Amino acid sequence: MVADNVMSLTFSLPQWQSFKAGQHYDIRLTAPGGYMAERSYSIASSPEDKGIVEYGVQLLEDGEVSPYLWKLAEGKQVEMRGPIGGHFIWDVSVPGPLILIGGGSGMVPLMSMLRHHANHLDDPPSPEGFGEAKREIVFMISARTYEHILYRRELERIGSQDRNINVVATITDNAPESWSGYKRRIDKEMLEEILGKYKNTDAKTFICGPTPFVEAVAKHMKALGFKSSDIKTERFGG
Amino acid sequence: MIINDDFIPKRKTSSKLPPGQYEERGFPVLSLGPTPDIDINTWKLEVTGLVDNPISWTWQEFNKLSKELIIKDIHCVTKWSKFDSKWEGVPMQEIFNIVKVQPGPTHLIAHSYDGYTTNLPIEDISNGKAWVATAYDSDEIEAEHGGPARLLVPHLYFWKSAKWLNKLEFVDRDQPGFWETRGYHNYGDPWQEQRYWND
Numbered sequence: 090m091v092a093d094n095v096m097s098l099t100f101s102l103p104q105w106q107s108f109k110a111g112q113h114y115d116i117r118l119t120a121p122g123g124y125m126a127e128r129s130y131s132i133a134s135s136p137e138d139k140g141i142v143e144y145g146v147q148l149l150e151d152g153e154v155s156p157y158l159w160k161l162a163e164g165k166q167v168e169m170r171g172p173i174g175g176h177f178i179w180d181v182s183v184p185g186p187l188i189l190i191g192g193g194s195g196m197v198p199l200m201s202m203l204r205h206h207a208n209h210l211d212d213p214p215s216p217e218g219f220g221e222a223k224r225e226i227v228f229m230i231s232a233r234t235y236e237h238i239l240y241r242r243e244l245e246r247i248g249s250q251d252r253n254i255n256v257v258a259t260i261t262d263n264a265p266e267s268w269s270g271y272k273r274r275i276d277k278e279m280l281e282e283i284l285g286k287y288k289n290t291d292a293k294t295f296i297c298g299p300t301p302f303v304e305a306v307a308k309h310m311k312a313l314g315f316k317s318s319d320i321k322t323e324r325f326g327g
Numbered sequence: 328m329i330i331n332d333d334f335i336p337k338r339k340t341s342s343k344l345p346p347g348q349y350e351e352r353g354f355p356v357l358s359l360g361p362t363p364d365i366d367i368n369t370w371k372l373e374v375t376g377l378v379d380n381p382i383s384w385t386w387q388e389f390n391k392l393s394k395e396l397i398i399k400d401i402h403c404v405t406k407w408s409k410f411d412s413k414w415e416g417v418p419m420q421e422i423f424n425i426v427k428v429q430p431g432p433t434h435l436i437a438h439s440y441d442g443y444t445t446n447l448p449i450e451d452i453s454n455g456k457a458w459v460a461t462a463y464d465s466d467e468i469e470a471e472h473g474g475p476a477r478l479l480v481p482h483l484y485f486w487k488s489a490k491w492l493n494k495l496e497f498v499d500r501d502q503p504g505f506w507e508t509r510g511y512h513n514y515g516d517p518w519q520e521q522r523y524w525n526d
Contacts, residue, residue: 117347118331118334119328119329119330119331119334120330120331120334120335120336121330121332122336124336124340125346125347126334126336126338126349127347127406128406129405129406151337152337153336153337153338153349157331157333157334165331166329167329167331168328168329170523173510173523174509174510175506175508175509175510176359176505176506176509177359300355300356300471304356304362304471307360307361307362308361308362310361311361311364317360317361317363317441318360318442320360320361321359321360322358322359322360322361324355324356324357324358325355
């Protein structure tokens with residue numbers, strides 16, 4: 090489990106293909122009668138983790154595929170197709186600060202980007218002086234409760250090891266007494282406080298989460314002066 | 328193929344569902360970036376390319392054209408389908424007649440306010456298969472669903488129905504658009520399950 094409602098599932102692939110952080114796979118289930126159900130799942134693992142693909146699967150109670158995957162015993166097989174997606178992707182060749190904003194399980198593809206960055210921290214800088222050791226990253230997280238923050242421990246560890254990464258979480262529903270961070274939905278003021286200094290830079294922003302979350306955050310970012318062309322979004326849910 | 332012995336289907340199948348799709352009663356939103364702000368006072372729809380009468384309509388002018396009520400199933404490549412979605416829009420045939428499309432074009436390239444493009448073979452937008460929609464469910468089309476006006480080509484996956492339409496360009500060669508150059512199928516027939524470039 091990587092959060093209260095999200096389970097981490099790792100598959101090894103007989104024909105593993107390199108992918109870009111942010112891409113997804115389609116998982117297809119076929120019942121003995123031939124009925125098929127197919128859903129897309131974002132990759133959480135980094136492209137450097139060869140041979141495997143890790144997902145963060147949120148349980149949808151009346152869903153069809155996620156409850157099956159949650160109960161999947163070790164060693165079972167599923168059919169997968171991918172990697173897919175050529176827009177919501179990032180790799181270390183892209184210059185500029187990286188802004189990741191995730192709502193709920195929308196953190197999954199962003200985690201792949203962060204892990205990809207972390208795997209290149211020790212690379213020598215490019216001739217122009219760029220490199221992951223100098224990359225500034227902001228990871229903004231919106232979660233209902235503390236227990237709903239995905240990859241909590243890993244983020245705490247990465248955040249404490251890499252001084253260029255700023256992990257900021259806000260808890261919208263039920264923040265613990267001891268919580269000193271934000272306790273409201275991401276709004277324009279919060280974005281200004283945390284991201285204001287990246288206006289008019291070549292920062293790239295990736296926003297992923299439920300549709301209303303993405304709509305609101307993207308709208309505020311534009312109002313703050315970030316260029317639409319530097320903002321990529323991925324929405325999910327009905 | 329892998330058979331998942333213990334997988335129990337939960338959803339009903341339907342002859343209206345193309346392979347790999349499920350029925351969705353809501354209306355999910357999928358866009359590649361922020362929703363653009365479009366003011367109907369400055370909105371325009373241009374028609375250019377291989378036409379005798381290139382034109383640029385304002386919102387008021389465009390809404391004077393004759394419209395149809397369209398009730399169609401729509402299919403998104405991300406697996407959801409919505410049955411009997413209700414639109415109102417100007418039939419592409421009407422636009423053909425006004426701009427006088429020349430005999431030469433093989434494709435229509437739809438351009439959106441956010442820079443998005445998509446390509447459609449000419450035969451897929453003629454003969455009552457495509458519209459420029461200006462209303463959804465008897466109301467204006469919400470911005471996040473592509474308003475004020477979006478293309479509607481319901482027989483193909485829904486990424487072909489470009490949101491935030493602002494230009495229709497008739498051309499004499501295929502020009503794959505945004506998703507078509509990013510791994511998705513060039514044509515996108517849901518009944519053939521043409522999702523990705525190699526389907």
